[in-house]
Amino acid sequence: MREAILFFFIVVAGTAGELCVSRAMKSIGEVHDFSPRSILSFVLQALRLPWMWLGIALMSLGFFSLLAILSFREVSFVVPVSALSYAAGAFGAKAFLGERISANRWMGIAVVCLGVTIVWWSRR
Amino acid sequence: MTHTRRLQLKTIPLILICIILGPLGNVLLGKAMKGVGSLNSAGILDLVPIVPRVLMSGYIWLGIACLLGFFTVHMLLLTWADYSYVQPASSLSYLSITMLSYLLLGEAISPLRWLGVAVICLGVFVVGRTSPSTTGAPKDA
Numbered sequence: 001m002r003e004a005i006l007f008f009f010i011v012v013a014g015t016a017g018e019l020c021v022s023r024a025m026k027s028i029g030e031v032h033d034f035s036p037r038s039i040l041s042f043v044l045q046a047l048r049l050p051w052m053w054l055g056i057a058l059m060s061l062g063f064f065s066l067l068a069i070l071s072f073r074e075v076s077f078v079v080p081v082s083a084l085s086y087a088a089g090a091f092g093a094k095a096f097l098g099e100r101i102s103a104n105r106w107m108g109i110a111v112v113c114l115g116v117t118i119v120w121w122s123r124r
Numbered sequence: 125m126t127h128t129r130r131l132q133l134k135t136i137p138l139i140l141i142c143i144i145l146g147p148l149g150n151v152l153l154g155k156a157m158k159g160v161g162s163l164n165s166a167g168i169l170d171l172v173p174i175v176p177r178v179l180m181s182g183y184i185w186l187g188i189a190c191l192l193g194f195f196t197v198h199m200l201l202l203t204w205a206d207y208s209y210v211q212p213a214s215s216l217s218y219l220s221i222t223m224l225s226y227l228l229l230g231e232a233i234s235p236l237r238w239l240g241v242a243v244i245c246l247g248v249f250v251v252g253r254t255s256p257s258t259t260g261a262p263k264d265a
Binding site (some may be wrong): 032069080083107112115117 | 147150151153154157158160161162163164165178192203218221222225226230231233234237239240241242243244245246247248249250251252253254261
């Protein structure tokens with residue numbers, strides 16, 4: 001049970017965090033100039049956005065859940081299962097960022113989910 | 125030397141670094157967390173002695189350093205390479221994480237798990253082969 005909750009946090013909170021950060025980044029706009037000065041102003045700009053902080057909080061939750069689950073499960077089990085983030089990311093990007101997901105991409109995601117299911121069966 | 129050829133010469137080594145560094149970071153985190161004791165049945169108060177033990181573990185910081193390195197190289201790559209090129213290539217990281225867990229942590233990988241990992245790689249590859257629509261590239265079939 002605890003394992004399922006931790007996987008939920010890794011996949012859903014981690015992905016939701018990335019979507020929040022992505023939303024924050026899009027609102028700043030494309031970066032053209034990579035001088036230290038403009039990167040600094042970019043970072044300061046990003047840190048003023050609530051989406052950025054929400055994203056950082058969610059990604060941290062995902063990271064600490066990963067650490068917790070690694071304390072009692074194998075790396076070769078946890079990391080492949082967390083590939084479910086591809087599915088979460090597609091649903092999230094569609095719902096939250098309004099991205100269009102092509103049929104090919106859905107097919108790839110279905111194959112990832114099949115692989116995760118097989119890895120799940122290999123659980124001892 | 126053509127432009128494409130020169131780009132490949134710096135892109136492929138950096139992709140290889142990504143495929144090794146990211147999984148290596150996760151393997152080190154796993155190594156560190158196995159050393160602090162299981163959190164599977166731990167209550168909230170059990171975290172009090174565990175958190176300092178995690179922070180004192182050298183492996184945790186080494187793992188975080190690898191992941192930061194991975195993140196930096198990945199961002200660097202994406203400043204010139206297409207995401208749709210980098211992402212299918214990085215699907216190989218699911219194979220390398222399995223190999224590294226076997227070699228460095230001595231985890232036993234059953235044939236069923238290898239099969240699952242191979243299927244995940246294939247799926248990630250297919251996801252990555254679809255072109256990101258925002259770049260104005262032709263829509264994928």
